[in-house]
Amino acid sequence: MPTDPDGTLDRVRGGVLRVGVSPAPPWTAPASDGSAPGPGGIEPDLVRAFAETLDAEVEWTSGGEQALVDGLERDELDLVVGGLTADSPWVDHATLTYPYAQATGPEGDKELHVMAVQVGENAFLVELERFLLDQDVRP
């Protein structure tokens, strides 16, 4: 418990994790040059470590938040990172993880950082949340 209605976790394990990245330094940074293995930043590093626990390859897609969330809804992506916070407006179109890090925003307010996954893929969601809560993430 729980189980995914569409089997995301089973498919990703030993397979491919499709991740969308939208630029939001320092959380994410686009790949600096062609030689780097995908994008840099706190969240891509976390994603790579998470994929390793599942023995999965990461397939990166970069774009704006809107396009990436559309990708989640169309089942073209499994996970979206981009400095998203718990009060993100995408909550109707994607499921946000339990906040895994706390940071201070530009106006000195508290920001709870989350990642976004497909709605209702609860086994995958819980697997990711457990992984993130085990990390000690400090921006």
Added chain:
Amino acid sequence: MTKFGHTELPQEQEQALRRAIRLAWWTIGFLVTAVTLVYLVMGSSQAMKAAWAEDLLSFIPPVSFLVAVHLTRRPPSPRHPYGYHRAIGVGHLVAATALVTMGLFLVWDSTSGLLAAEHPPVGLMVVAGQPVWSGWLMIAVMAYTAVPPVLLGRAKMPLARALHDRVLHADADMNKADWMTALGGIVGVLGIGLGLWWADGVAALFISGSILRDGVGNLRVAVSALMDARAETVDGDEPHPVVGELDARLEALPWVARARSRVRDEGHVFHVESFVVPADGRPPTFDQLRAAREAGDALDWKVRDMVVVPVEELPEELLPGLDAEPAGHDAG
């Protein structure tokens, strides 16, 4: 001595009232804990949302019961010569309308969720430093909300009959059915856990259907009571036996040939207009009339504001259905 308006309550009713008030406060206390806990764990589950709405609505009957009991204690005044008994009916109508509205909203909400194939997300929560799948928390909270209402409902039901209180009856009825809501919620969450995304919506639909059914049933009884329907038993299923007993009691008086009463339920108490035909065609004396009223009062504590009208023959236009009675009907 506890009173409803100027009606002194017999000891049985007085005890029932005190117990009912205590139970109403217990219900409110329980609901505060239930609403808080369900809110904390409900997340995005439709079924949990419906269960939460039902818990929130469950505040209305005990609160309207307490308000109504408070109001009906006031004695009649020049502005309110019939007293404040109707407060019960008003409270009942408000409670029923809230149930119907919320039931309709939730049926629509869960149906549209099912049609849009919305998959409910249920992730982790951190409780006391431990990550737990929120589904388990939801199930635990639902299990907690299943038991107390059933016990409260069972305790309230006999009191509602003793006090002839429809709000209390509606409340007890809802409480008694509350375990089904909790079970529905648990089934929905277990369904989500097993990857059956539609289980949550179906459970929510089941819960909203039960809210709507409660609402429609209560609305029917509340409206008919406010429409001055004949006095009926507290569940609104059949005519109240006191009406027949009253006519029989009056007809047993030596000077009365026939008697028929119009009885309306003011909420707790009945207001009675009795038409009596004297046996020898002569008007009764004041003593005889007073004795007739006292006979009615002695019959049941609910019989109040009894008016005895001597008539030459029973007025059909005021007593509908009179000519449909079989000959020799003795009203018993």
